[in-house]
Amino acid sequence: MDSILIVEDKRDTRENIAELFSLNGYKVLTAADGKTALHYIKTQPPDCIILDVRLPDMTGHDILNQLEEKIETGMIIIIITAYGEISMAVSAMKMGAYDYLEKPFDNEVLLMTVKRGLECLRLKRELIHLRRIVGSDPESEQIFGHSTAIKKVIKQIISVADTDMTILIQGETGTGKEVAARLLHNKSKRSAQPFIAIDCGAIPENLVESEFFGYEKGAFTGASQSRSGKFQLANGGTLYMDEIGNLPLTQQRHFLRAIENKAFHPLGSTKEFKVDIRLIIASNSNLAHLVFENKFRKDLFYRISEYIITMPSLRERIEDIPHLAALFLAEANFEFDRDITSISEEALAKLFSYDWPGNVRQLRNVIRKAALLATDTIRLSHLTFPTEIDPEIPGQHFFSIKKKDLERYPNYRMAYGDLIREFEKELLKEAYQRAHGNIAKAARFYGIDRRNFYHKLDKYGNDITEK
Numbered sequence: 001m002d003s004i005l006i007v008e009d010k011r012d013t014r015e016n017i018a019e020l021f022s023l024n025g026y027k028v029l030t031a032a033d034g035k036t037a038l039h040y041i042k043t044q045p046p047d048c049i050i051l052d053v054r055l056p057d058m059t060g061h062d063i064l065n066q067l068e069e070k071i072e073t074g075m076i077i078i079i080i081t082a083y084g085e086i087s088m089a090v091s092a093m094k095m096g097a098y099d100y101l102e103k104p105f106d107n108e109v110l111l112m113t114v115k116r117g118l119e120c121l122r123l124k125r126e127l128i129h130l131r132r133i134v135g136s137d138p139e140s141e142q143i144f145g146h147s148t149a150i151k152k153v154i155k156q157i158i159s160v161a162d163t164d165m166t167i168l169i170q171g172e173t174g175t176g177k178e179v180a181a182r183l184l185h186n187k188s189k190r191s192a193q194p195f196i197a198i199d200c201g202a203i204p205e206n207l208v209e210s211e212f213f214g215y216e217k218g219a220f221t222g223a224s225q226s227r228s229g230k231f232q233l234a235n236g237g238t239l240y241m242d243e244i245g246n247l248p249l250t251q252q253r254h255f256l257r258a259i260e261n262k263a264f265h266p267l268g269s270t271k272e273f274k275v276d277i278r279l280i281i282a283s284n285s286n287l288a289h290l291v292f293e294n295k296f297r298k299d300l301f302y303r304i305s306e307y308i309i310t311m312p313s314l315r316e317r318i319e320d321i322p323h324l325a326a327l328f329l330a331e332a333n334f335e336f337d338r339d340i341t342s343i344s345e346e347a348l349a350k351l352f353s354y355d356w357p358g359n360v361r362q363l364r365n366v367i368r369k370a371a372l373l374a375t376d377t378i379r380l381s382h383l384t385f386p387t388e389i390d391p392e393i394p395g396q397h398f399f400s401i402k403k404k405d406l407e408r409y410p411n412y413r414m415a416y417g418d419l420i421r422e423f424e425k426e427l428l429k430e431a432y433q434r435a436h437g438n439i440a441k442a443a444r445f446y447g448i449d450r451r452n453f454y455h456k457l458d459k460y461g462n463d464i465t466e467k
Contacts, residue, residue, distance in 0.1 A: 002118050003027040005046040007037040007063070008080070009056050013103075017050060020107050021114070034058035038066065047121060048114055049077045051097075053088045061088070064095045076117040080105065098339075116376065119341040144176070145320030149312040153180065156309050161187035166259070166279040166304050168287070171311030174361030177282040178242065180311060185238040190278055193237030198230050201246030208251040210267050213258065219268025231264060235275045244304070245285035245296060256300045279304065314356040314363060318424075321351050321363065328364045329378070332371035340371050346380040354385065425460050428453075 004026050008014040011032070018028045029046060031037040034055045040046070053060035060079060067077070079100035081089040089100035098117045101110060144150045160167060161184050169177045178197065185195045203211050210219075214229030230239060241247075247255065258264040263274045281304045290296035314321070325343060333340055343351075347370075356362055370382040428442075435442035443453035 001025065001027050002048065003029065003044070003046040004048045004050060004114065005029045005031060005037060005040055006050045007031045007034070007055065007060075008050070008052045009033060009054075010052075017110070020111065024111060032056070034063055037063060041067065045075065047075055048118055049075060050110075050114070051077055051079055051092075053079055053081045053092060059088075060092055061095065064092055064097065067096070076114075076121050078110075078113055078117060116341050144179070145317060145323045147312075147317035147320045149317040150320060153309060153311060154183075156307075157184050158187065160184070160307050162189055164278050165306045166281065168305040168308045169280065169282045169311060170286075170308060171282075171284065172313050172359055173284045174359035175311035175313055176360050177284075177311055178240065180309065181238075181240045181280045181282065184280055185240075185278075188238070188278065190237045194234055195238045195240065196230050196234035197240040197242060199242045201243040205248045205251065208248065209254060212255065213264045213266050213273075215267035216269045219266075223268070226266075229264075229266065231258065231275050231277065232266075232273060234277045236277070238278045238280055240280045240282070242282045243284065244281050245283045245287055245290055249295060249297070252297045252300050256297065256303060259303060281305075314359045318352055322348070324360060324363055325351060325367055328367040329371060331364075332368045336368075336372060338371050338374075339376070340374050340378060341376060343378045344380065347378050347383055350380060350383055424456070428456055428460065 004021050006017045009032050022028050034057050051060045076098040079089045079092045079097045082103050212229050217226045263272050291298050291301050370378045373382040431442045
């Protein structure tokens with residue numbers, strides 16, 4: 001239950017506001033002066049303060065001066081002010097107040113202002129929580145979501161994090177491979193040591209060895225001083241190599257030798273360096289296919305794939321979209337100093353129905369751009385994509401989310417289990433009917449393999465195949 005502190009010296013006004021919020025399910029505290037208000041804030045900190053700018057013993061500004069840290073993370077403040085004191089209210093907002101209302105105000109407007117403010121506060125708190133847990137906190141896997149597909153990945157991460165096995169993380173672009181790699185590192189015994197990331201596709205072929213192994217002063221023209229390579233920088237910790245499929249075939253032999261022996265020679269040096277590192281490799285290419293095409297060494301492939309984790313696409317975990325969207329919206333609010341509190345039903349429906357070729361990274365970009373365009377709520381018109389949604393994507397037109405459905409899931413953080421099941425069934429049914437019962441074709445329409453489609457048929461039965 002959200003708590004509200006009403007700070008107002010006029011008894012009738014204070015009691016009327018208290019009754020209004022009590023009847024609407026809020027926990028209410030009242031104070032007639034600044035001293036009492038500060039006592040409550042210290043002993044029973046509320047979620048929201050409705051604050052008059054003029055009090056018998058101090059001004060609203062005096063209270064705001066003492067609440068800077070709490071305003072940032074722990075509460076919202078609504079200023080109420082008399083006619084002619086607007087400049088004081090505006091000044092209070094510059095100090096961190098959420099909004100102001102001029103007396104006499106409409107009760108419904110006050111209720112809506114507080115409701116929107118509390119929603120913004122919840123998003124801020126969630127982002128602070130998610131930022132904190134990405135690191136050494138053992139619950140950092142919460143940032144991924146709650147779908148069955150992502151829970152499987154998290155279970156794999158937990159099972160191998162504290163080993164020194166070399167991990168190969170596979171998945172489409174934008175699925176969160178580096179986030180998974182960092183979680184592996186944060187949950188390992190090496191978490192206090194460096195996590196060094198390198199994009200193998202961004203290194204020119206003639207610089208691969210120097211980037212990985214470093215060089216001595218004078219090793220080549222322009223080497224005016226010695227430089228450590230990524231292997232040395234990661235010593236004791238984790239070396240994360242992104243898109244290893246882009247590593248030139250001519251350089252793969254040197255890399256294989258280094259990871260086999262955990263030793264290497266910097267360019268221009270006769271001294272061998274020994275390192276203690278844990279390797280995490282990522283690829284959005286099918287490395288086995290690259291081996292078959294003689295574009296990737298077979299011995300290197302077997303060496304780096306001691307344990308394989310496959311990141312699911314966003315299409316395979318659409319039930320995580322509300323959780324991720326809330327995270328990215330809160331992040332955008334912080335970064336851009338915005339105050340977007342919700343996502344409309346139509347906008348959320350489009351997020352569910354879109355194919356997401358860019359996966360989680362694309363979702364983040366879409367939400368961030370929408371937050372810049374919106375004023376209070378992200379609406380359908382604020383969502384922009386590289387190309388418009390394909391009209392043939394199943395479910396784009398027939399699926400709609402009812403307002404009463406969304407109201408059961410405040411902040412879009414809940415599981416959405418029944419909502420997602422209904423959505424999935426309708427998508428599968430339309431794909432099945434468009435394919436006229438041809439399972440292979442229906443699976444292609446839906447974007448999954450045939451075996452997975454059969455599994456879903458077993459799950460929903462006649463709900464999909466009936467005419």
